[in-house]
Amino acid sequence: MRSEIQGAPSFAYIHVDLEPGESVLAESDAMASMAADLDMRVRFNGGNIFTALLKKLFGGESFFVNEFQNNSSGSKRVTLVQGTPGNLRQVDLNNSSVCLQPGAYVASSPGVKLGLSWAGFASFFGREGLFRLKATGTGTVWYGAYGELVEKNVEGDYIVDTAHLVAYEPQMRLKVQLAGGVFSSLLGGEGFVTRVEGTGKIIVQSRSLHGFSRWLNPKIY
Amino acid sequence: MNIEIVQGPGNAAAKVSLGANETITAESGSMIAMNSHLHMNTTTHSRGGAGGLLKAVKRMFAGESFFLNHYKAGQEGGDVYLSTPLPGDMMTHELNDESLIVQARSFVACGDDVDVDLGWQGFKSLLSGESMFWIHLKGTGPVILNSFGAIYPIEVDGDVLVDTGHIVAFQDTLDFSITKAGKSWLHSFMGGEGLVCRFHGTGTVWCQSHNPPSFGLQLGPMLKRRPR
Numbered sequence: 105m106r107s108e109i110q111g112a113p114s115f116a117y118i119h120v121d122l123e124p125g126e127s128v129l130a131e132s133d134a135m136a137s138m139a140a141d142l143d144m145r146v147r148f149n150g151g152n153i154f155t156a157l158l159k160k161l162f163g164g165e166s167f168f169v170n171e172f173q174n175n176s177s178g179s180k181r182v183t184l185v186q187g188t189p190g191n192l193r194q195v196d197l198n199n200s201s202v203c204l205q206p207g208a209y210v211a212s213s214p215g216v217k218l219g220l221s222w223a224g225f226a227s228f229f230g231r232e233g234l235f236r237l238k239a240t241g242t243g244t245v246w247y248g249a250y251g252e253l254v255e256k257n258v259e260g261d262y263i264v265d266t267a268h269l270v271a272y273e274p275q276m277r278l279k280v281q282l283a284g285g286v287f288s289s290l291l292g293g294e295g296f297v298t299r300v301e302g303t304g305k306i307i308v309q310s311r312s313l314h315g316f317s318r319w320l321n322p323k324i325y
Numbered sequence: 326m327n328i329e330i331v332q333g334p335g336n337a338a339a340k341v342s343l344g345a346n347e348t349i350t351a352e353s354g355s356m357i358a359m360n361s362h363l364h365m366n367t368t369t370h371s372r373g374g375a376g377g378l379l380k381a382v383k384r385m386f387a388g389e390s391f392f393l394n395h396y397k398a399g400q401e402g403g404d405v406y407l408s409t410p411l412p413g414d415m416m417t418h419e420l421n422d423e424s425l426i427v428q429a430r431s432f433v434a435c436g437d438d439v440d441v442d443l444g445w446q447g448f449k450s451l452l453s454g455e456s457m458f459w460i461h462l463k464g465t466g467p468v469i470l471n472s473f474g475a476i477y478p479i480e481v482d483g484d485v486l487v488d489t490g491h492i493v494a495f496q497d498t499l500d501f502s503i504t505k506a507g508k509s510w511l512h513s514f515m516g517g518e519g520l521v522c523r524f525h526g527t528g529t530v531w532c533q534s535h536n537p538p539s540f541g542l543q544l545g546p547m548l549k550r551r552p553r
């Protein structure tokens with residue numbers, strides 16, 4: 105399998121070239137174009153109806169995922185993209201995990217298992233959901249968000265505005281707190297923030313759809 | 326006439342440099358700046374002749390403007406900048422006595438000797454339940470198109486499926502039908518892909534990286550209801 109992210113940073117999309125016998129999994133509606141001799145099949149997100157339901161209800165993910173399988177004799181291309189404009193990232197897992205914000209998942213290779221684990225009430229209040237999506241295994245996972253993705257190495261702890269955390273390494277812990285004192289938190293427009301604790305990498309998005317809709321809403325009349 | 330796409334791919338605009346007495350025909354509302362001595366003329370047709378009104382009605386039906394604007398340069402020539410409301414890229418394509426089928430919302434402008442019509446496959450798409458309309462560009466001269474996101478071409482050789490929301494334009498040497506993406510209709514709809522266009526033959530189809538309805542599905546629930 106060869107893949108290439110193009111259109112970054114504003115309008116990133118992924119060309120995936122599948123060799124005979126290979127397949128790739130992608131979230132519902134991610135396919136922009138594909139060779140007609142690839143087989144597209146629907147799978148429950150997570151393999152069974154129960155996990156799919158949990159992911160839909162609590163993980164902010166779609167109920168179904170699509171599997172693109174190359175049963176032909178040549179290399180075939182499928183092009184995948186997320187719903188919002190913004191950047192995408194590719195992570196190569198080697199018997200390791202990455203945690204994703206609800207809605208960030210775009211696609212993965214078959215060796216990667218998508219699981220849902222309890223994220224805690226802190227995550228919920230940080231608008232990151234009660235459960236977190238954890239991609240585990242060996243292979244490639246692609247994820248993205250509205251806006252640009254910024255990587256940050258955290259040692260100790262770090263503060264991220266709510267709804268701006270996209271991905272983090274599984275050993276990181278999340279807590280929710282006020283941005284400053286009660287007064288400055290409310291008047292300064294920051295309100296609640298997410299406190300990330302531990303040592304590892306986090307990915308932050310430069311824009312959020314919540315922020316964009318807050319800006320857009322007063323203009324609708 | 327010289328056309329340059331500037332500031333692409335994120336927020337592209339097309340700079341059209343007109344020579345003496347040259348004209349460019351553009352979708353109404355697409356001009357963002359121009360030399361003050363250019364002459365602007367608004368009609369319902371792209372080229373002189375009968376049937377202009379009917380074509381205009383059809384364009385309106387397709388969500389495009391009823392009117393087309395013609396920017397004509399005098400002896401000294403001049404520049405006009407064209408753009409569109411959606412963020413994304415633009416492209417130019419040169420027609421040489423041939424036809425190009427353009428998804429209605431991607432049309433920006435064309436040269437004076439290109440005919441703009443909405444006759445082709447329009448009703449086939451309507452019957453399939455997709456609100457898709459095609460503009461048929463025919464003749465000789467440059468064409469300017471826009472997209473939501475980046476544009477990538479696919480040289481079709483064997484069949485290719487494109488999600489209906491990702492099509493910008495395609496050459497009319499390609500056959501096209503509206504079909505399902507998966508093995509069965511059930512799979513296609515459950516998988517969220519719904520209807521796709523199947524291109525068959527030899528030619529180029531230009532795709533846009535992003536799909537406006539998909540973005541709308543994510544942004545829409547966060548927007549407040551419009552007061553009545």
